[in-house]
Amino acid sequence: MWFRLMALAFVFNGLGDFGLRVLSERGLGGNTPHYLIGWYAAGLVGAVAAAARAGGRPTRGDVAIGCGLGLCSLVGQTALGLALAGGIDGSTAYPVTKTGSVFLVAAVGMVAFRERVGPAGLAGIALGLAAVVLLSLE
């Protein structure tokens, strides 16, 4: 079940990100803020429809976690932009934020949530981190 859902998340997330490349290819890169409005609006409609279909009322926890995720995304993107503007090279900033977040989340998972990853999983994490560094350096 985990792998099936994560495989779907992998595909959906990757395709969802590809829109910005299509936007750029069509010469509309200057309209990124408007693209993002459409992007979030569509996601909002889809998510609200799914939530309504599932029934029930949102709990305070649902709202707090969802809003927290949205704000973290905003703070992360803004801070990354400010770091680049503040003199940090892209070849440093992207690998540090990408691999760093994976490392930190893995550490929190093992310590706070008592998750243990087996040898194959650890090898997968190591290879994945190396891949993220290589892609960030492109």
Add this chain to the structure above:
Amino acid sequence: MTAGLGFLVLALAAFAWMGVLHKLGDRLGGHPARITAALFVTSFAVAVVRAVLGPGLTGSANEVSAAGLAVPFGLLAAAAVWTFQAGVRHGRIATSWLLLNLSVALPTGLSIALYGEPVGLNKGIALGLIAASVVLMWWDRRGESGAGLTTDQIRQATPDKEA
């Protein structure tokens, strides 16, 4: 440079918190679709404010085209958050978060296939490593080599606390 480093640390912390929040949402018994809806409500509001304060909203043909182009991709993004939040329940956040980050392989591969972008040595090796990494993580879960505590396992052990 000092300010830049400070912002870099802030960005790193914010992105890491996203992974932790996903797992926390699961442990708190959060509903994947409702969490996704709350996320997109917040982000949509911020996106509108940023557009109004930045380039503005004039309703020009380019603005409408850009927003229209985004619709299928936004729906896919919402589906990604939803399935990820639902999947975290059945696995470990360490491998789940990495897998989501590795999805960058897809737009990379599509850019190469559809737009003829050159495949450098780094990019080629990275795509191979991603494939190997995904197989290893699948193998880890299949073989249960890491007998950790997933939320599923915790709930089975303590059914009276099921959310």
